[in-house]
Each structure stands twice: as C-alpha cells, then as structure tokens.
Amino acid sequence: MMLVPYYRSAVRQFDNRIRAVGAGQWTSSTPDDDWDVQRLVRHVINVQNRFAAGVTGRPSQATTVDGPALVDDWAAASASSTQAFAAITDWSVPAPIPTGRSTLEDLGWLVTMDLTVHAWDLARAIGAHDELPNDLLAAVLDRAKQAKDRWFRPEAFAPSIPVPGCTDDLTELLALSGRNRWWRPA
Template structure:
C-alpha cells in the first residue's frame, strides 16, 4: 500500500470515530488506561498540529510548547478538523516524505515519521471506537500494512513506555486483533 493512501485511510478511520463522539462521551474511558476519550483525541490532534512544522524542517525547540496541554478547547471536533486539514496538506506536499524530520529521539526519515503517524492513527481509531462503543472494525488492508510494519519493531519498544506489554491472542486471530494485542490492548 502506498504511504499516502495508508495515511488517508488511517486519517479517515480516526476522523470517523471523532465525529461519532457524543456530547456525554468525552470523559469516557478508553483502552489507553490513563486517557479519556477527550485525552485521546487531544493527543492525536496535538500530533497533527505538530506535523506541518516537522515536515517543513522545524526543530522541537522551534515548535516549543505551543501544543502542550489541552489543544481542543471548547470545540474539539472543529479543532481536530483544522489540525488534520493542515496535517494532510503537509503530508501530501510534494517531497514532504523525502527528507528528514526532528522527533524526540533525534532526526529520522520523514517517511518513517509518516508510518509512525499512520500506525498511531490506526491503533487510536480502535481505542476511540472502544471508548465510545462504536464499530471498531478497521480497514483490513490498512491493518495488515500497519501490522507488517510494526511487528518487527515491537521487541525494541518494550520497556520504553510507548505501549503496554503485548497481550496474547490466538495464532489464528484476525490481523486487527493481533495488531491491538501486539500493542498491549485486549481485543
């Protein structure tokens, strides 16, 4: 699957769930045990506010703390929509994924950053669906692509705090269940 196609699919998966959040669901729990629905959407929205800066070559210091804390304000859906419109434009800009970007761990290939964002959108779409009681089935091709890219990296992430320890799932489980289990979620 082409990277930008995967990005767009993952963005749609999360966006669909954001638009399904009911007025009384923002404080609901999610599989990310320390985050409510609002916290989860805030986290992903913040990442997409950062993306245009990083893809243009900004350093972490240049972005600073402008996206720390609550970025959602009084209209979380509207803020999400604005952040992702700018992020999508930045990812789709000619040559955006050809360079390198600054992230917490140093400079990495922009394409690697893109796959990190795709993975985050995909898994958090599942988390958000679970938090609001919506359909949690994700695009099978997207899930397979993300799983194939993440599975070899997971052993290196253990103990980093990025994800909980993997949850065992049956060998014959569908790819989506294997993906969320791999990232510490109980399917």
C-alpha cells in the same frame, strides 16, 4: 509513495469516530487506563500538529480545548497533516522519532499506526463501530511488526500481549500496542 493513501484512510477512520462522540462521552474511559476520550483526542490532534510542523517548519500548536471544540481542532490538525503528507517528495530524509532518528517514511508510518490504533480506541470508548479496513490494517501491521522495537517503547505503550499464531490483523496490531481486542468500558 504507498504510505499516503493509508494515512488518508486512517484519517477517515478517526474522523468518522470523533464526529460520533456524544455530548456526555468526552470523559468516558478508553482502552488506555490513563486517558479519557478528551485526552485521547488531544493526543491525536497534537501528534498530527507535530508531524505537520516538522514537515513544514512551522511552529507546532498544542490543543488546549475540551469537549466538542476538539472536533474543530481535529479538523484543522488533520487537514494540515494531510497537506504535509501530500507535499513530501523525499521520504528518505532523516526525521526524529521518539526513540531516536529515522526517516520521514518511518515517522509517517508511525503517525499512521498511531492514528489507526487510536481510531479503534475511540470507537471502543464511545461504543461505535470498531472494525477498520483490511488493507489499512495489513499495511500498518506489517510496518509495526518491522518497527516494534522502535515504535512500542515501554513509557508510551503497555507491554505487548501474546496472541495465537492465526489471529486477525486488528487483534494482532492491538496486541502489539498492549491492547486487548475485547476491551469494554467499565
């Protein structure tokens, strides 16, 4: 299945950024006006935990820690979710997504998109390198455009931002999720 390498790439991107969060940056603002770095990271950890729990049948654990302790929770959640991704043999199995039911493949791509976009969010929030691998962006953008009505629900994402026809994949993916590519902390 082509999804697993892209998911692993998204995990590496987020992992690189979370390990770069400085001691005073956990309360820094992010491109999502309602979230600081801690809340963003908790969201990502909880998504990884829910995915792994849904695949393995084990109960999902929500993280309750703050600050640097989130790095350890992230390491455990991403390891568990990566194992769950690798263990899937039938991606056509029905699975819940926030807007209803779909397949494990659709859910897996949604989780990969979420992780990719939030790796960028985290990079921008902490002033880290915000470029992402071209192959990851192209694959995630392709899936996101196909699933935009299912994935980008108004209660979870800001409205999409129109972009010119010839723009790069990162700018287009971020615009689909209601993010301005040139966002900077205030």
